[in-house]
Amino acid sequence: KQEVTQIPAALSVPEGENLVLNCSFTDSAIYNLQWFRQDPGKGLTSLLLIQSSQREQTSGRLNASLDKSSGRSTLYIAASQPGDSATYLCAVGNDMRFGAGTRLTVKP
Amino acid sequence: DVKVTQSSRYLVKRTGEKVFLECVQDMDHENMFWYRQDPGLGLRLIYFSYDVKMKEKGDIPEGYSVSREKKERFSLILESASTNQTSMYLCASSYAQGAQGLFGPGTRLTVT
Numbered sequence: 736k737q738e739v740t741q742i743p744a745a746l747s748v749p750e751g752e753n754l755v756l757n758c759s760f761t762d763s764a765i766y767n768l769q770w771f772r773q774d775p776g777k778g779l780t781s782l783l784l785i786q787s788s789q790r791e792q793t794s795g796r797l798n799a800s801l802d803k804s805s806g807r808s809t810l811y812i813a814a815s816q817p818g819d820s821a822t823y824l825c826a827v828g829n830d831m832r833f834g835a836g837t838r839l840t841v842k843p
Numbered sequence: 844d845v846k847v848t849q850s851s852r853y854l855v856k857r858t859g860e861k862v863f864l865e866c867v868q869d870m871d872h873e874n875m876f877w878y879r880q881d882p883g884l885g886l887r888l889i890y891f892s893y894d895v896k897m898k899e900k901g902d903i904p905e906g907y908s909v910s911r912e913k914k915e916r917f918s919l920i921l922e923s924a925s926t927n928q929t930s931m932y933l934c935a936s937s938y939a940q941g942a943q944g945l946f947g948p949g950t951r952l953t954v955t
Contacts, residue, residue: 736902741885766941769943769944778933778946778948781944781946786941826944830888830901831935832888832902833885833888835883
Protein backbone atom coordinates (compact mmCIF):
# COMPACT_ATOMS: atom_id res chain seq x y z
CA LYS A 736 0.00 0.00 0.00
CA GLN A 737 1.32 3.39 -0.98
CA GLU A 738 1.92 5.69 2.01
CA VAL A 739 2.29 9.40 1.32
CA THR A 740 3.66 11.85 3.88
CA GLN A 741 3.82 15.62 3.69
CA ILE A 742 6.05 17.71 5.88
CA PRO A 743 5.55 20.16 7.45
CA ALA A 744 1.85 19.95 8.28
CA ALA A 745 1.68 23.73 8.56
CA LEU A 746 3.98 26.56 7.57
CA SER A 747 3.80 30.30 8.12
CA VAL A 748 6.14 32.65 6.28
CA PRO A 749 6.39 36.40 5.60
CA GLU A 750 5.56 37.64 2.14
CA GLY A 751 8.41 37.45 -0.34
CA GLU A 752 10.10 34.38 1.07
CA ASN A 753 11.00 31.38 -1.04
CA LEU A 754 9.76 28.12 0.43
CA VAL A 755 9.82 24.37 -0.09
CA LEU A 756 7.08 21.86 0.63
CA ASN A 757 7.94 18.19 0.87
CA CYS A 758 6.18 15.01 -0.16
CA SER A 759 7.54 11.50 0.41
CA PHE A 760 6.13 8.17 -0.69
CA THR A 761 6.94 4.54 0.07
CA ASP A 762 6.45 2.80 -3.27
CA SER A 763 8.76 4.27 -5.91
CA ALA A 764 7.14 2.34 -8.79
CA ILE A 765 4.93 5.25 -9.76
CA TYR A 766 3.93 6.71 -13.12
CA ASN A 767 3.37 10.26 -11.97
CA LEU A 768 2.95 12.69 -9.12
CA GLN A 769 0.69 15.71 -8.91
CA TRP A 770 0.59 18.78 -6.73
CA PHE A 771 -2.77 20.35 -5.91
CA ARG A 772 -3.92 23.44 -4.10
CA GLN A 773 -7.03 23.64 -1.94
CA ASP A 774 -8.51 26.88 -0.65
CA PRO A 775 -10.71 26.73 2.46
CA GLY A 776 -14.14 25.31 1.68
CA LYS A 777 -13.22 24.72 -1.95
CA GLY A 778 -12.32 21.82 -4.18
CA LEU A 779 -8.83 20.96 -5.40
CA THR A 780 -7.03 22.74 -8.22
CA SER A 781 -4.25 20.95 -10.08
CA LEU A 782 -0.96 22.87 -10.06
CA LEU A 783 1.64 20.59 -11.60
CA LEU A 784 1.84 17.06 -12.97
CA ILE A 785 5.20 15.29 -13.18
CA GLN A 786 5.49 12.08 -15.19
CA SER A 787 7.87 9.42 -13.94
CA SER A 788 10.26 10.11 -16.83
CA GLN A 789 10.55 13.76 -15.83
CA ARG A 790 12.61 15.28 -13.06
CA GLU A 791 10.76 18.55 -12.68
CA GLN A 792 7.97 20.80 -13.90
CA THR A 793 7.62 24.56 -13.70
CA SER A 794 4.64 26.86 -13.81
CA GLY A 795 5.24 30.52 -13.08
CA ARG A 796 6.64 30.83 -9.54
CA LEU A 797 6.10 27.13 -8.87
CA ASN A 798 8.63 24.39 -9.48
CA ALA A 799 8.06 20.75 -8.61
CA SER A 800 10.75 18.10 -8.63
CA LEU A 801 10.54 14.33 -8.48
CA ASP A 802 13.15 11.85 -7.30
CA LYS A 803 11.62 8.40 -7.65
CA SER A 804 14.62 6.55 -6.32
CA SER A 805 14.44 8.31 -2.98
CA GLY A 806 10.65 8.49 -2.92
CA ARG A 807 10.55 12.27 -2.68
CA SER A 808 9.03 15.30 -4.37
CA THR A 809 9.36 18.96 -3.51
CA LEU A 810 7.25 21.95 -4.43
CA TYR A 811 9.23 25.17 -4.52
CA ILE A 812 7.34 28.45 -4.34
CA ALA A 813 9.34 31.54 -5.21
CA ALA A 814 8.64 35.02 -3.86
CA SER A 815 5.58 33.93 -1.89
CA GLN A 816 2.48 36.14 -1.80
CA PRO A 817 -0.53 36.25 0.55
CA GLY A 818 -2.62 34.81 -2.28
CA ASP A 819 -0.53 31.65 -2.06
CA SER A 820 -2.10 30.89 1.32
CA ALA A 821 -3.86 27.54 0.96
CA THR A 822 -3.39 23.85 1.65
CA TYR A 823 -1.04 22.10 -0.75
CA LEU A 824 -1.48 18.39 -1.40
CA CYS A 825 0.55 15.88 -3.34
CA ALA A 826 -1.04 12.87 -5.04
CA VAL A 827 1.05 9.89 -6.05
CA GLY A 828 0.47 7.41 -8.84
CA ASN A 829 -2.29 6.61 -11.31
CA ASP A 830 -4.77 6.04 -8.50
CA MET A 831 -3.87 9.37 -6.86
CA ARG A 832 -3.02 8.50 -3.27
CA PHE A 833 -2.83 11.72 -1.26
CA GLY A 834 -0.79 13.01 1.61
CA ALA A 835 -2.48 14.94 4.43
CA GLY A 836 -1.30 18.25 3.01
CA THR A 837 0.68 21.29 4.14
CA ARG A 838 -1.30 24.33 5.25
CA LEU A 839 0.60 27.41 4.08
CA THR A 840 0.04 30.91 5.43
CA VAL A 841 1.85 33.83 3.83
CA LYS A 842 1.72 36.94 5.99
CA PRO A 843 1.68 40.39 4.39
CA ASP B 844 -15.49 24.81 -19.87
CA VAL B 845 -14.75 21.24 -18.83
CA LYS B 846 -15.84 20.21 -15.39
CA VAL B 847 -16.72 17.60 -12.82
CA THR B 848 -20.06 18.09 -11.13
CA GLN B 849 -21.45 16.55 -7.96
CA SER B 850 -25.15 16.27 -7.36
CA SER B 851 -25.30 18.15 -4.06
CA ARG B 852 -23.09 20.58 -2.17
CA TYR B 853 -24.71 19.79 1.17
CA LEU B 854 -26.67 16.73 2.23
CA VAL B 855 -28.20 15.71 5.56
CA LYS B 856 -29.28 12.11 6.05
CA ARG B 857 -30.39 9.95 8.95
CA THR B 858 -28.56 6.92 10.30
CA GLY B 859 -29.53 3.79 8.40
CA GLU B 860 -30.62 5.56 5.22
CA LYS B 861 -29.28 4.51 1.85
CA VAL B 862 -27.43 7.44 0.34
CA PHE B 863 -26.45 8.07 -3.28
CA LEU B 864 -23.76 10.58 -4.21
CA GLU B 865 -23.54 11.29 -7.92
CA CYS B 866 -20.57 12.50 -9.93
CA VAL B 867 -20.68 13.44 -13.60
CA GLN B 868 -17.85 14.54 -15.89
CA ASP B 869 -18.29 15.93 -19.39
CA MET B 870 -14.75 15.32 -20.66
CA ASP B 871 -14.93 11.70 -21.82
CA HIS B 872 -12.49 10.75 -19.07
CA GLU B 873 -11.63 7.10 -18.56
CA ASN B 874 -10.85 7.27 -14.85
CA MET B 875 -13.04 8.37 -11.97
CA PHE B 876 -12.37 8.46 -8.23
CA TRP B 877 -14.20 8.94 -4.95
CA TYR B 878 -12.49 10.31 -1.83
CA ARG B 879 -13.51 11.45 1.58
CA GLN B 880 -11.72 14.30 3.31
CA ASP B 881 -11.56 14.70 7.06
CA PRO B 882 -9.58 17.25 9.10
CA GLY B 883 -6.01 16.12 9.66
CA LEU B 884 -6.42 13.01 7.50
CA GLY B 885 -6.20 14.48 4.02
CA LEU B 886 -8.00 12.77 1.16
CA ARG B 887 -8.57 9.05 1.51
CA LEU B 888 -9.39 6.99 -1.56
CA ILE B 889 -12.64 5.03 -1.29
CA TYR B 890 -13.09 3.55 -4.77
CA PHE B 891 -11.90 4.24 -8.28
CA SER B 892 -12.78 3.08 -11.77
CA TYR B 893 -10.67 2.84 -14.90
CA ASP B 894 -13.53 2.01 -17.25
CA VAL B 895 -17.25 1.51 -17.48
CA LYS B 896 -18.50 -1.26 -15.18
CA MET B 897 -15.05 -1.57 -13.63
CA LYS B 898 -14.26 -0.69 -10.03
CA GLU B 899 -11.31 -1.01 -7.72
CA LYS B 900 -11.22 -0.70 -3.95
CA GLY B 901 -9.23 2.12 -2.48
CA ASP B 902 -7.95 2.36 1.07
CA ILE B 903 -11.28 2.68 2.90
CA PRO B 904 -14.04 0.88 0.92
CA GLU B 905 -15.87 -0.52 3.94
CA GLY B 906 -19.44 0.71 4.15
CA TYR B 907 -19.42 2.01 0.58
CA SER B 908 -20.14 0.68 -2.88
CA VAL B 909 -19.96 2.26 -6.32
CA SER B 910 -21.62 2.03 -9.69
CA ARG B 911 -20.36 3.04 -13.10
CA GLU B 912 -22.91 2.10 -15.73
CA LYS B 913 -21.98 4.96 -18.07
CA LYS B 914 -18.59 6.47 -18.75
CA GLU B 915 -19.53 9.94 -17.58
CA ARG B 916 -21.18 8.99 -14.28
CA PHE B 917 -19.70 7.46 -11.13
CA SER B 918 -21.98 6.95 -8.15
CA LEU B 919 -20.97 6.40 -4.55
CA ILE B 920 -23.48 4.49 -2.44
CA LEU B 921 -23.66 4.35 1.33
CA GLU B 922 -25.70 1.21 1.91
CA SER B 923 -26.67 2.12 5.47
CA ALA B 924 -25.39 5.53 6.51
CA SER B 925 -23.68 5.85 9.85
CA THR B 926 -22.54 8.92 11.81
CA ASN B 927 -18.88 8.10 11.17
CA GLN B 928 -19.54 8.63 7.46
CA THR B 929 -20.15 12.32 8.08
CA SER B 930 -17.51 13.91 5.89
CA MET B 931 -16.67 15.89 2.77
CA TYR B 932 -16.86 13.65 -0.29
CA LEU B 933 -14.83 14.58 -3.36
CA CYS B 934 -15.06 13.13 -6.83
CA ALA B 935 -12.30 13.35 -9.43
CA SER B 936 -11.68 12.23 -12.99
CA SER B 937 -8.72 11.96 -15.34
CA TYR B 938 -8.39 11.33 -19.07
CA ALA B 939 -6.17 8.29 -18.72
CA GLN B 940 -3.82 6.67 -16.28
CA GLY B 941 -1.12 9.15 -15.44
CA ALA B 942 -3.07 12.17 -16.63
CA GLN B 943 -3.97 15.26 -14.66
CA GLY B 944 -6.80 14.85 -12.19
CA LEU B 945 -9.76 17.23 -12.09
CA PHE B 946 -11.94 17.54 -9.01
CA GLY B 947 -15.55 18.37 -8.37
CA PRO B 948 -16.57 20.92 -5.72
CA GLY B 949 -17.39 18.28 -3.12
CA THR B 950 -20.47 17.17 -1.18
CA ARG B 951 -20.57 17.79 2.56
CA LEU B 952 -22.57 14.92 3.99
CA THR B 953 -23.91 14.99 7.53
CA VAL B 954 -25.40 11.82 8.99
CA THR B 955 -27.49 12.37 12.12
